[in-house]
Amino acid sequence: MFESLSNRLERSFKILKGEGKITEINVAETLKDVRRALLDADVNYKTAKQFTETVKEKALGQNVLTAVKPEQLMVKIVHDELASLMGGTATDINLKSSPAIILMSGLQGSGKTTFSGKLAKLLKSKRGKNPLLVAGDVYRPAAIEQLKILGTQIEVPVYSEDDNKNPVQIALNAIKLAKQNGHDLVIIDTAGRLAIDEEMMKEITAIKDAVKPDEILFVVDSMTGQDAVNTAKEFNDRLNFDGVVLTKLDGDTRGGAALSIRSVVDKPIKFVGTGEKMDALDVFHPERMADRILGMGDIVSLVERAQEQYDEEEARRLQKKIAKNQFDFNDFIGQIQQIKKMGNLKDLASMIPGVGKAIKDLDIDDDAFKSIEAIIYSMTPKERSAPEILNGSRRQRIAKGSGTSIQEVNKLIKQFDETRKMMKMMTQMKGGKMPKMRR
Ligand SMILES: Nc1nc2c(ncn2[C@@H]2O[C@H](COP(=O)(O)OP(=O)(O)OP(=O)(O)O)[C@@H](O)[C@H]2O)c(=O)[nH]1
């Protein structure tokens, strides 16, 4: 799977081999190569550009970890960004209603009928569901037959009406029957259609409006690369589907669809098909897919361990300084950087239970630290490490240099002193334990 992309990325990381650290220059060279690899894998141009820009920012903003080499750090950053590009965490399908109704959509031959069977089998065996498959492709008698054969194979009943050419009615009748017979899951297979075929698009919209599905899944052949992404966009504009199923990942697909769909339609990939057999179905996990693409799981965990260790050492170092009342402005600015790295302040604060609602209308943004940072950066290194020496004339100079006022500088220093005292007290109270900092 994605073999050529894997090889190309691996080669890109080699550019950093032997380099002492990540610099503007070597990172640019590496990422030029990464971008080319992505484009060759048929990743959307904008997506590839955005991707390398994010990686660059992360790479240059990293702490220098002595335990890992620049190329290893780069593997880890690219890995995490690949996972985040594909949606970050796995997204489950919605099966809360009874019966839960799942509607298939997609182009001809994309794999809808095969996937309908696979999904019924998976949800029956792994989630204890009692599914009913519905033959909603009324245009080809062979299509109904195909679903019936699959149904027999996986021992799931198939609802069909051989003489009825109205898929809306068939779907409604099937749901009625499902309720009578205690099926808690209804999977509606539909005919393949082109987004440009207005009649056919109206038909699936009518089915959607009539049955109000809990999940509309868009099934797409991953071999079609960028076309898959474009079709996804067209179907999504019409149907506002809930998730994507990527089929035929067992072939020599280059990976473009898997990597670009999320960033183009902003809908999660939920399943991947990896063969023609009824059990060739995987729940999609962005992290695991990133592992597979890079095939460098050991490096990723190595860097993770080093980062954790760095955090622990850093916390220990700070703790010592606080206990000795040596916490200075360098540490202070380091802490501010850490907080900023964790992301948007308002988002962070709203994760604290009860705080979210309270700060909804408050204007907290990441500029909150701007003047604090400006003041600290206007201090000399000596002043930062020995704040005691900050007399009146030094404060005057800092205010001028940072574009703030002497009052603001005084206020910050006073707050800093108080914080320092409080931190010292806290470490004494808690027996010297500091909470671990996370990046
Ligand atoms: N290798 C491979 N083949 C697949 C996969 N999924 C489906 N197929 C094959 O692709 C072909 C088309 O699959 P169908 O399930 O009939 O596709 P469909 O979307 O229902 O097609 P229409 O009903 O004609 O629109 C069949 O030969 C399947 O066996 C997959 O994940 N891997």
Ligand SMILES: [Mg+2]
């Ligand atoms: Mg079909």
